[in-house]
C-alpha cells in the first residue's frame with residue numbers, strides 16, 4: 301500500500317483499521333492510498349472495471365510515450381475518482397484523494413509538539429534548514445492547476461488555511477526556542493496569497509472538473525478576498541515576539557490583482573527587497589502551455605507595486 305498526498309487522514313484510517321483487527325492485505329479502500337491487486341483479487345469479482353475509471357495499462361504506457369501522455373491527462377481529469385490501471389494479471393487501484401483538512405484539523409496538525417530543530421544526528425550546517433528555520437506554514441493546497449506542477453495533486457486543489465490564533469500560538473512557542481531572532485522569514489505555503497481562499501460551491505475536493513480555478517479566467521465561484529492574509533500579516537507583525545515579518549512564498553500576480561490591496565500590504569510591510577511571483581514566464585505560447593493567465597497581468601501588477609516600493613524606499617532614508 302502506498303499513501304499519497306498529505307498523509308494525516310489516510311494514516312489515521314489505516315491505524316484505526318489495524319487496531320480493529322483488520323489485516324493490512326484486506327484494506328483496499330482508504331482515500332489517499334494506492335493498493336496493488338493480484339490475480340485473485342481481479343478474479344474475485346469485487347473489482348469490476350465499470351466501477352472505476354480505467355487508465356491505459358502499465359504495459360501500454362511503458363512502451364509508448366503517447367500512451368503515457370494520454371494517461372497523465374486522464375489522470376489529472378479524473379483525479380477525484382477511483383481509478384484502476386491494469387498491470388499483468390493484476391492492477392493498481394488508486395483510491396480517491398483524502399478529504400482536505402478542516403481549519404481545526406490544520407491547527408491541530410501544525411501545533412503538534414515539533415522541536416523546530418534538525419535531527420541531532422546532523423553535525424554539519426544544513427543549508428535547507430537555514431532557509432526554513434524561521435518560516436511558518438499557514439496554508440496548503442493550490443487552486444492554480446498549472447500544467448507543469450504536481451502541487452494540486454499532492455496537497456489538493458482545496459485550499460486549507462490555519463486560523464490566526466493557531467499561527468500566533470506557534471509564534472509564541474517558537475519565540476521560546478533557542479536562537480529566535482524575532483524575524484519571521486516567511487508566512488506562507490505553496491502560494492502565500494491563497495491563504496483563506498475557498499470555493500464557494502465547496503466543489504474543489506471531489507466534484508469540480510475544472511483543472512484551474514484561476515486560468516484562463518477566474519472561476520466566478522472562487523472566493524478571492526485576501527483580507528485574511530492581510531490581517532494575518534498585521535496581527536503577527538504586531539506581536540511583541542516579532543520585529544520583522546516577510547512573505548517569501550510565491551505570490552500569484554493574477555490573484556493579487558483580484559484583491560489589489562494585498563499588493564500594498566506586501567510592498568509596505570512584508571517584502572524584504574525581493575518578491576517571488578508567479579506566473580514565471582512572459583511568452584504567450586509558453587503561458588498557455590503552462591495553463592497560466594496572459595502576461596498582461598505583469599504590467600498591471602507592476603503598476604500597482606512600484607509606487608508602493610518607491611514610497612517604502614524613500615521612507616527608509
Ligand code: SF4
Pocket residue numbers: 443498499500501502503504505508509510512513519520521522523
Ligand atoms: S467551482 Fe470554480 S472555484 Fe470551485 S473548484 Fe471548481 S473551478 Fe474552483
